[in-house]
Amino acid sequence: MNDLKEILKVENLTKKYYNKTALEDVTLSFERGKIYGLLGPNGSGKTTFMKVVAQLHKxxxxxxxxxxxxLNFESKAHISYMPTENFLYDSFKVKHAVKFYSDMYSDFKADYAMNILNEINVDPEFRISKLSSGLTGKLKVALALSRDASLYMLDEPLNGVDVISRDAIMDLITRAYDENKTFIISTHLVSEIEKILDSVVFLKDGKVELFGDAEELRLERGTSVEGIYKEVYKNA
Structure with a gap:
């Protein structure tokens, strides 16, 4: 176990695509053992932030x-990243996706993954192309959480997922948490997820609009995190 309290530190991070600035001068610190909400509407910079940390974008x-x-090549061993897009081959069956992760990541716990999938009713024999959005969402999260990483980044894990599957995904996340792991979860479905968040980051047009302890912000502003979200983005 690493003794550093701070697991991820971002200083003056800027990312530009040609003439578009996706992130501008972002400075943030993430502590071990906390669940962070990375909040904002589409286009606010959430996915770009995660892809830079995951070294998919420079x-x-x-x-x-x-x-x-x-960040270096070895950093990837500490990070389990789940992108918002469906990255699994349509021709795969669920069991092939588990095998793929086993081959890709030395820290992947295949037996743990299969137990989770059985528990949440994702049949290993199902073909990826035939899965509903709810089953696909549960599969993606189960695969990401079956790695033994330090930092888990889940990009919009509840997006396009039915209410029952959302509950199952939330349960998987809370059960996977421990004091040595950090979660960064991006979403615009704040009401669904705010109950598990320790801290929140509000991104707006690629900049940090607000960052702080979730409970302190609730008390300070006299409203829920969802209420704060509505205030921050009311003119967005």
Whole structure:
């Protein structure tokens, strides 16, 4: 176990795509053992932030460090990232997706994954192309959480998922949590997820609009995190 309290540090992070600035001068610190909500409407920079941390996109400027070290090839071993898009091959069956993860990640716990999938009624023999959005969502989250990582980043895990499946996904996340793991969950479905959040980051047009402890912000502003969200983005 790493003794550093801070697992992820981002300093003056900027990401530009040609003439568009997706992230601008973002400075944030994420502590071990907390669940963070990365909040904002589509286009606010949530996905870009995660992809830079996951090293799928290269920042234009600024610094990102994991466990006290600048991002490098070895950093990927500490991060389990679930993108919002469906990244699994349509021709795969569920069991093939589990095998794929086993081959890709040395920290992947295949037996744990199969137990979870059985529990949430995702049949290993189902073909990916035939899965409903709810089953696909549960599968993606189960695969991400079956890695033994330090930092889990889930991009819009509730998006397009039915209410029952959302409950199952939320349960998977809370059960996977422990004091040595950090979760960053991006969403615009704030009411569904705010009850499990320790801290929140509000991104607006690629900038940090608000960042703080969820309960402190509720008390300070006299409203829920969803209420704060509505205030922050009312003119967005």
């Amino acid at each position: 920042q234009t400027s600024g610094n990102v460090s994991i466990n006290g070290s600048a």
